[in-house]
Amino acid sequence: MNLVSKRAAVLLFFSLLLLIGLSIFSIRYFHKASTWIQHPANKHLFENGKLLSQGAIYDRRGNILVQINDGSINFNEDKTVRTALMHVTGDLGNNVETGALVAFRDKLSGWNIVNGLYSLDKRTISGKEISLTLDAGLCALAYNKLGNRQGAVGVYNYKTGEILCLASSPSFDPLNPPDVKGNPGKYEGVYINRFLSSAYTPGSVFKLVTAAAAIDNIDDNENKTYLCEGNLQIGKDAVTCMSSHGEVTLEQALANSCNCAFARIAIELGKGKLQEYANRAGFNSSLAIDGIKTAVGKVDLAEAKEIDLAWAGIGQYTNTANPLNFMAFMGAIAHNGMRVAPQIIQGGEELLFINTPKKERILSPQTAERLKQMMRNNTLSVYGEGNFKGLELCAKSGTAQVGGEKKPHAWFAGFLDREDFPLAFVVVVENSGSGVKFAAPIAASVLQQAINY
Amino acid sequence: MNGLWENVAKLLELCSAKVAGIFAGNAGLFSYLEMTAGLFTFLVRGIFPLLTAAVLFLCISSLLQNRKEDKIWGYLLAKDGSRIPLKHWENSLGRSKMSDIVIAFAFVSRSHAVLTFRNGVWHITDVGSKGGVEVNGAKVEKSDLVNYGDTISFAGLEMVLAPAEEAGPGRKETAPVSPSPLDKQNKSGLAFTLILLFQILGAVQICISLGEGLVPAVPVTFLIFILSECLFYITVCWWGRGSFDLELLLFFLCGLGLFNIASANPDFLYKQLVAIYLGIVAYTVIGAVIKDPERARKLKYALVATAVVLLALNLTIGETYFGAKRWVDLGFTTFQPSEFVKIAFVMAGTATLDRLLTTRNMTAFIIFAGVCIGALVLMRDFGTVVVFFGAFIVIAFMRSGDLRTIAFISSGAAIGALAVISFIPYIASRFAVWGKVWEYADTAGYQQTRTMIAAASGGLMGVGTGNGFLANVAAAETDLAFGMLCEEWGLLVALMIALVFVFFAIYAVFLAKGCRSSLYAIAACGAASMLLLQAALNILGPMDILPLTGITLPFVSRGGSSMVATWGLLALLKSAGNRFNAGGAGDMT
């Protein structure tokens, strides 16, 4: 008997196969069920190919951004709002992958993993109403300020994580889609939400990362000075400044955006430290905004020689930055080193009522405070408080060289040091020129509007 | 969680609106009823997964606790005064460590003899030993009777057979921790109550869901079914014998099947109900017949003979549906011979230990397996081929323990399968869409995509029985039964049901350890492997994890032959758990 009963264990092997099959099924289910339900054959959602759901997306003030009614999709009445928010809502052709019509399709149908498509009131297969954290007016302003230049603008509340303003240019009116293929120059990457899904060379705004590493790792960095002769020779190559800055402290180097000083600092820090602080600042990783993943900004120093390290320290070399991710880093500096994950859906995906934003400490409170002071000093001593009245602005500009004949990308990023308006922001204008000249004015008007509502 | 909360909020909103409406006098009785119905669905759909979990937990834990005390059926007294207990009806003796009684002398063969207890009498069988076996000095040629007090010599090593104890055979040697009978009774009683609750709530729910489409057959069927269960419960309690948790599990599964049919095809409800009763009859009869291993052996030959006739009949006068020739029309009803052959197939593979160790060859079984599988291939019932082949592997391994032969046969089968896949268009097309059904969503992937869409629409808690749309797909209540469970009862209930089939397999292995005869151990494992594989194909096929084969989910899918046959297979599993009241002098409780 012993013999036969021991051999019976072969049956356990078969059970294991079924268990593995069930696991594969469950995993697929949790990943794909929200896609499966959207098939037009789903009688819970569609009748003769027409969508039954009644979902709608609103901005934070209750303005309709997009609405699904009796199978047709309606957008906001105002053309500017429609255009400015095209990347948020998505277009009728579902070309914008991060657009709500695609990204939140399952939510709009009223589906969730617990209840499936069950709804209490059978007659109206209740689609869901989603309220976004965005302010449509602010988005429209930002879009208008970008004008016909390509770029992105973002503003978010660094305490709650709510994204208030988001703009990506170029865009188009989803009700009157243009001939995108016929105008490759004008509509270059028009389906991409540049704020979420692009990565640009950061240029000088990256000096904030280098500065954070310097504050923590260089002895007596408050008093230590670096000599700038307008040119720093490293091997055959050289890092240059517009003019010679002389002996500068870390604070002065940041305010004047002194390349030579930051090149020296980067070399002093070494690859390891700079890489560590870049990773902490959010480079080489993606943020998930209510399930939408941002593009990854990269800093990879593994193969960097000394000159490369010098360039990397001032935001050149192979560095790239995702605007949203960089804005979240600004928020962290403003918020005592604590990065609050940005979100775009009001209430988010949190349990029941309690809306606890996801937080992550990326800098020590002391480091964040010191950076904040330095960024405030930038405004006071360089950008001019008069241009940013009442904003308590802490910021850093950037003019990122992109090589070739192209003009540099203009960056302006920072935050308001105000209890009542805890806002962090980022502005990128592609191939325009100086950050202070092209990006800062956009930031100024959007932020003034944000606090004057 | 968010969704749950939203529903609560919506519910409150709806209620307040309706109440306001009633006071305003503009809400008729109809909308009031509708609101109550909506409320009912809302409340019960959260209860069903809990009830399912509780029922399964109670039944399964009770079954696994059910290990009866090791009983001693006799002793062998050695010359040195030691007393070797005989714990089974079939005890192998030999030098091999796998023997039940290990005799570590070089002159004893690895597998020397088998001592069998049958109808109150002991027999010794020489299983081809070198040194031979003698009883009271007389050489045993093949098999011989042994009385208490007789001296048995194993190649010269002498032992005396002694009765279990003055108290008679079946004395308890140890008293392991075992729950008191009362406690067990309460557990089963609770499980039964919860099943009733589940089915009553479910019956109300489906009547609500079907609304205008409700036919009298639905409430009548559930009324009859629930009353029958009560009758069964009262009978077994009054009889007061053994545990019936296994039967409770089966009732639970059958009940879910009835819900599926009520949702998809209520015309078949009465037929299914009759099939369930026939299944219970088959279960009882087979269970009674195979209590005695001798009778079981005779039954085996009868079944094999019938199986061959049935298969021949099927191939000559069978009806062809959907490219498969599986049905035989008897005029008043049709049936699927291959379903009944399942029981014959498993029984054909069984053998008592003495025979197993004497002949050591499975030629007869392999030939029979070849005939069955060949016939199934001709009938184009390839899902069943896989089920039979899986059971064949399990049985063949339990009998021979020979991995090499099995690997050899399996590779042969794999080549055969490849040939079938490439040369039979009907199968080739199913393999062609496997893994990419969404590309063929409205053609060859129709059933799979609809099943996945429906399953996803159900979420964890389901849309409520009777509210699904998969029910409208042809043959959903048979081939896509698991998908229907997902959609209407939710993923949680469906997965738990899938785990019941895993449990059957584990339970068979668990029972095999304490079986009195290898015949029951093999039968139980063979039967469990068939149920397991059938469930696996039904569950994983429409979900595009395995190729779609169109096979029934045991106990749940609609289908008379399949229902009767699966109950029959369960009788084999049950019989492996019977240890006291099985046959002859051993029958004392």
Ligand SMILES: [Zn+2]
């Ligand atoms: Zn300088």
